[in-house]
Amino acid sequence: MTSSDRLPIKMLHDRVLVKMSRDEGERRSSGGILIPATAQVSKRLIWAEVLAVGNHVRSVELGDRVLFSPDDRHEVEISGEDYLLLRERDIYAVAAQRVDANTGLNL
Numbered sequence: 001m002t003s004s005d006r007l008p009i010k011m012l013h014d015r016v017l018v019k020m021s022r023d024e025g026e027r028r029s030s031g032g033i034l035i036p037a038t039a040q041v042s043k044r045l046i047w048a049e050v051l052a053v054g055n056h057v058r059s060v061e062l063g064d065r066v067l068f069s070p071d072d073r074h075e076v077e078i079s080g081e082d083y084l085l086l087r088e089r090d091i092y093a094v095a096a097q098r099v100d101a102n103t104g105l106n107l
Contacts, residue, residue, distance in 0.1 A: 012055070013055070015057075015088075016057060017076075017084070018084050018086060019082075020049075021047075049064070050062055050064045059088065059091075060091060063096070064096040065095040065096070067094075
């Protein structure tokens with residue numbers, strides 16, 4: 001399939017399409033030990049970049065980074081790439097330039 005044969009994708013309702021960075025699953029402990037994504041002891045929230053939003057999404061825009069639970073996601077493959085599909089209500093936080101600086105947190 002060539003790029004001219006691909007169909008555009010429109011997200012519906014309150015859906016958000018995101019992509020996790022490749023290294024999001026693995027992390028390092030404070031002592032430098034590599035902890036694989038499969039060794040999660042407790043629920044750990046994940047950051048991902050927003051690639052598309054539905055017409056009823058109000059708090060998230062393209063390019064934002066969002067924080068969500070790995071339990072609240074649906075995986076989808078598009079043109080050989082893996083993406084995640086979320087509902088806006090399942091997003092815990094948004095990191096973006098437009099967010100008010102008085103939150104006390106910076107990423």
